Amino acid sequence: MPTDPNKARYYRKQVPLFRLVDKLKLWPSRRGILHGIKEFDERGSYAVVITHCNKRMVVHDSKKSRAARWLRNKWYAEACPKCRIPEWKLQKYAATHFKRGYGSHLHD
Numbered sequence: 001m002p003t004d005p006n007k008a009r010y011y012r013k014q015v016p017l018f019r020l021v022d023k024l025k026l027w028p029s030r031r032g033i034l035h036g037i038k039e040f041d042e043r044g045s046y047a048v049v050i051t052h053c054n055k056r057m058v059v060h061d062s063k064k065s066r067a068a069r070w071l072r073n074k075w076y077a078e079a080c081p082k083c084r085i086p087e088w089k090l091q092k093y094a095a096t097h098f099k100r101g102y103g104s105h106l107h108d
């Protein structure tokens with residue numbers, strides 16, 4: 001654990017979805033289950049996500065997608081029990097805020 005998971009973090013509201021997913025290593029499924037990401041393979045306009053419970057998904061980069069909105073609003077019904085997302089990671093996610101015009105753009 002390199003940093004304090006309870007420390008507040010600010011990201012811009014308009015950060016690209018792929019940057020956000022690559023940073024958070026979390027993926028909210030359509031059914032509201034939050035999965036941990038094992039592999040994130042960006043391939044231009046789309047990316048292949050492999051979760052810790054071995055689900056494979058193809059996702060498209062869009063700031064307006066459902067996943068982007070859910071991640072920014074931190075909406076999920078439950079964390080996937082098979083992915084075993086560590087508590088510090090969920091705390092870190094909970095301490096992350098998205099603001100218009102303020103915070104990191106998550107550039108490399």
Ligand SMILES: [Zn+2]
Nearest residue numbers: 035053080083
């Ligand atoms: Zn999972």
